[in-house]
Amino acid sequence: MRPLTEEETKVLFQKLAEYIGRSIEKLINRSDERHCFRLAAKDRVYYVSESVMKASTTVARDNLLSFGTCLGKFTKSGKFRLHITALDYLAQYAQYKVWVKPSAEMSFLYGNNVLKSGLARITESTPQYAGVVVYSMSDIPLGFGVAGQSTDACKDLEPTGNVVLHQADIGEYLRGMEDDIF
Amino acid sequence: MAAKGKKKSKKIVQQTVEESSSEEEEVDLETMERMLNDEGSSEEDASEDEELDQDDESSEENDDESEEEEDEEVMEEEEDSAGVVEDDEDEEIPMGGEEKCNIDLKNLLAFNTHQVNHRALYKKSSVTDESTEIFVDGMKIANEDHLLQKASEGCTQLLAGLWKLETERTDAGPRAILPSYYQTVTPRELPPPAPKAETRWEKFAKERGIAPKEKRSRKVWDEATGEWAYRTGYQKASSENDPMSWPIMEVRKNQDPFEDPWERARDAKKARVDKNTMNRMKNAESSGEIARGTTRRLMKAKLKERKAGREGGALDMKNFSNTPAGVPVDISEKQRGKELTKLALLATQRSTASMGKFDKMREGEPERRKAMSGLKKRKFESATAKEGVKNEAKSSLKVLENVMTGGGRKKELAIRRGDHARGETGHDFDFDDGLSSSRFRKKKGRAGIGKMKKVTKKTAKMAR
Numbered sequence: 001m002r003p004l005t006e007e008e009t010k011v012l013f014q015k016l017a018e019y020i021g022r023s024i025e026k027l028i029n030r031s032d033e034r035h036c037f038r039l040a041a042k043d044r045v046y047y048v049s050e051s052v053m054k055a056s057t058t059v060a061r062d063n064l065l066s067f068g069t070c071l072g073k074f075t076k077s078g079k080f081r082l083h084i085t086a087l088d089y090l091a092q093y094a095q096y097k098v099w100v101k102p103s104a105e106m107s108f109l110y111g112n113n114v115l116k117s118g119l120a121r122i123t124e125s126t127p128q129y130a131g132v133v134v135y136s137m138s139d140i141p142l143g144f145g146v147a148g149q150s151t152d153a154c155k156d157l158e159p160t161g162n163v164v165l166h167q168a169d170i171g172e173y174l175r176g177m178e179d180d181i182f
Numbered sequence: 183m184a185a186k187g188k189k190k191s192k193k194i195v196q197q198t199v200e201e202s203s204s205e206e207e208e209v210d211l212e213t214m215e216r217m218l219n220d221e222g223s224s225e226e227d228a229s230e231d232e233e234l235d236q237d238d239e240s241s242e243e244n245d246d247e248s249e250e251e252e253d254e255e256v257m258e259e260e261e262d263s264a265g266v267v268e269d270d271e272d273e274e275i276p277m278g279g280e281e282k283c284n285i286d287l288k289n290l291l292a293f294n295t296h297q298v299n300h301r302a303l304y305k306k307s308s309v310t311d312e313s314t315e316i317f318v319d320g321m322k323i324a325n326e327d328h329l330l331q332k333a334s335e336g337c338t339q340l341l342a343g344l345w346k347l348e349t350e351r352t353d354a355g356p357r358a359i360l361p362s363y364y365q366t367v368t369p370r371e372l373p374p375p376a377p378k379a380e381t382r383w384e385k386f387a388k389e390r391g392i393a394p395k396e397k398r399s400r401k402v403w404d405e406a407t408g409e410w411a412y413r414t415g416y417q418k419a420s421s422e423n424d425p426m427s428w429p430i431m432e433v434r435k436n437q438d439p440f441e442d443p444w445e446r447a448r449d450a451k452k453a454r455v456d457k458n459t460m461n462r463m464k465n466a467e468s469s470g471e472i473a474r475g476t477t478r479r480l481m482k483a484k485l486k487e488r489k490a491g492r493e494g495g496a497l498d499m500k501n502f503s504n505t506p507a508g509v510p511v512d513i514s515e516k517q518r519g520k521e522l523t524k525l526a527l528l529a530t531q532r533s534t535a536s537m538g539k540f541d542k543m544r545e546g547e548p549e550r551r552k553a554m555s556g557l558k559k560r561k562f563e564s565a566t567a568k569e570g571v572k573n574e575a576k577s578s579l580k581v582l583e584n585v586m587t588g589g590g591r592k593k594e595l596a597i598r599r600g601d602h603a604r605g606e607t608g609h610d611f612d613f614d615d616g617l618s619s620s621r622f623r624k625k626k627g628r629a630g631i632g633k634m635k636k637v638t639k640k641t642a643k644m645a646r
Contacts, residue, residue, distance in 0.1 A: 003563045003574055006581060013578075013585045024582050028575050036571045037578070050571045057566050 001040040001056065001064060008074065012037065012045060015072075015080040016090075018131035019144060023093030040064055043074040047089065066182045083181045084143060084168040087133070091141035094133035096126040098147075098164050105136050108143065109171035114164035116157045126151045132164055143169030280335045285343045286365030292336035292343075293366075302328045379469030382461070456481065 004012060016024050027035065027047065034050045041064070048056070048068025056067040069089070072082040082090070100108055104118020120137060128150045134142045148162040157163070172181060283292040304322045349356040380388075387394070404411040404419035411419035420427055425447040433439045463477040518526065531538045531550050538550055564570055 001565055003565060003570075006577070009578055009581045010585060013582050017582075017585055022582075022586055025579065028578050028582070034571050034575065036574055038565070053571075054566055 001038050001053075001061065004037050004039055004045065008039065008045075009037070011074070011078065011080045012071070015082060018146075019082075019090045019095065019133065020093035021095045023095075026093060027089060037071070038068070039074075040067070045071045045073065045080070047071050047086075070182050082144070082168065083178075084170060084172045085181055087141055087144060087168070087170065090131075090144055091133050091135075094144075096123045096130050096132040096147065097135055098122050098126075098132045098145075099135045099137055099139075100142070102137055105142065108134060108164075108166065109169050111166055111169065111171065111175070111177070113148070113162040113166045114145065115159065116154065116161045116163050117159040119154065119163045122151055122154060122163070124151055128153065131167075134164055134169070141170075143167070143171075280339070281332075283336045283339045284365070285340055287340075287343055287347065288361050288364045289366055290340065291366060292340040294332060294336055299328075379465070381465040382468075456484070 013024055016027075020027075035047060036050060036053060038046045038048055038053060040046055040061075044066075046066070046068040052068055056064060069085055070083055071086040071089075072080055074080055098114060098119065099121040100114055100118050101120045104114060107118065108114055114134060123132070126132060126147050128147060130147045131144060132147045133144045136142055143166070145164040145167045148165050149157055154163055172178070281294055281296040283294045285292050303325055344358050347358040347360065349358050351357075386392075398413065400413060401410045402413050402419045403409075406420045411417060413419065425431065426444060431443040431447075433443070437443075460477055460481055463472065463480070466472045467474055467477055527548070531541070531547075534541055563574070567573075
């Protein structure tokens with residue numbers, strides 16, 4: 001377990017900023033307890049409170065499987081990949097949101113993109129390729145993805161066009177696509 | 183030679199069998215004893231040794247054990263006094279109200295099949311003060327003395343039974359010849375091995391009525407050394423038929439005269455061995471000992487490996503040159519490509535003590551790149567420092583600020599496009615990625631090589 005280097009922090013923030021923009025600040029300066037980002041298990045990034053982090057230093061590196069919230073991992077090529085476990089924080093501060101119809105929920109939860117036909121609502125002025133969080137109509141965050149089209153372009157899109165390109169969804173908890181999302 | 187071959191400790195077993203009429207028992211014993219008497223001195227060794235045991239052994243048994251650990255069953259005169267010898271088979275009356283046991287002499291077992299005397303066996307909570315055990319109501323305590331007595335009874339009868347056997351004189355004393363049969367039949371521990379499957383050859387030979395070959399002797403006479411040597415394997419006898427021992431070989435028709443005939447012989451031998459192995463494995467496959475397809479996979483892998491080894495060896499031979507060092511060799515064939523030439527130049531530019539800092543520029547030499555450009559030294563950051571997380575938050579915010587104000591992806595793309603380069607080409611200078619605290623900037627042109635100048639407000643103005 002170690003703090004992120006400057007370069008790693010930059011990569012992480014770039015990715016997070018796509019989804020929550022400036023609200024990363026709220027993750028760093030919290031009112032309740034100081035939180036920090038830690039790199040453990042070789043390439044995982046965990047968002048963890050100071051007290052938990054300090055307690056976890058007593059666990060040997062090999063034995064420390066998880067602590068705090070896993071935000072994602074660094075790929076071998078140095079990019080950062082968000083895991084579905086990060087959804088809690090993304091949903092909390094999401095800049096761009098997409099609500100899907102109940103009929104399209106299941107499709108998204110099985111790892112498919114959100115089509116125009118399944119789109120119920122979308123945040124105004126969503127640019128293309130922005131990170132969006134997908135909600136059900138009852139405002140339950142289902143996952144996140146990348147906006148396939150800007151809001152304006154979405155309006156005159158055919159029903160089969162992709163509105164949100166799937167990145168992660170809460171179905172992964174059950175599907176177990178990756179054993180190690182935590 | 184019916185000596186007991188096993189080193190198992192003998193157990194006197196007291197079985198608490200439910201009920202058995204004493205009459206029947208006597209009949210059993212009588213028949214048994216009759217059988218005991220007409221035993222033959224067979225050479226069977228004790229092969230099975232499952233014995234049930236429950237109870238402790240008396241001191242006498244311990245004596246017995248030590249004797250059995252030798253291969254012979256020696257009976258000494260001392261035991262005579264301890265054991266009770268019953269000479270008369272018909273009127274076997276155990277001493278002092280003893281219960282008569284069923285005796286299995288081959289296994290050296292005595293079974294007491296009488297009803298257990300519960301009153302004698304279990305004490306009535308008469309706990310001695312010295313005992314450290316804790317007793318609970320309703321708990322039954324076995325009477326050790328009673329058990330010991332029963333055990334010694336059985337042992338005595340067993341010894342008596344042994345004495346009735348035929349004995350032979352040895353220098354260590356009389357030795358009893360144990361009966362050839364087991365009174366108690368114990369089941370075997372494991373199931374019997376499956377019958378061996380017929381190999382293809384065995385099947386074929388059976389069909390054709392081919393008798394199995396006579397066994398060849400393992401050793402043959404080696405005329406060259408005048409000794410017996412093994413037919414095959416390590417230090418085997420030299421044979422005239424072995425082509426490897428021939429100093430000269432005839433090149434037959436249709437054979438390549440430039441091929442190594444010994445290599446060919448070696449290959450042929452290897453092929454024969456492989457074929458044999460393959461057949462053996464295929465037999466094992468069809469009998470289900472190994473998984474199907476194993477043979478094919480294994481042989482294929484073997485061939486592949488052998489081929490690869492050969493090719494590698496050939497390559498070694500090709501690259502091996504016995505030209506003495508210093509003789510000029512024409513290397514015009516080996517031309518470096520553009521990339522490798524660049525890399526070689528890069529290495530050469532830094533290959534002086536000053537890492538190329540004070541070297542003169544040659545005509546047409548491209549700009550020297552800084553060796554470790556782009557690499558930043560990482561400082562150790564303690565995870566548990568007192569101010570650790572606070573400081574970390576500060577630096578994180580700094581990075582965030584940077585990311586949010588375009589230091590992020592946009593800037594990265596711009597850097598890649600070379601927008602921020604301050605030289606003539608995109609590679610001329612270090613990039614200012616805005617993350618470092620460094621405020622140094624390189625001068626343009628040759629003066630900038632290896633030299634850094636701090637950018638002040640004044641110089642910055644001038645540079646613009």
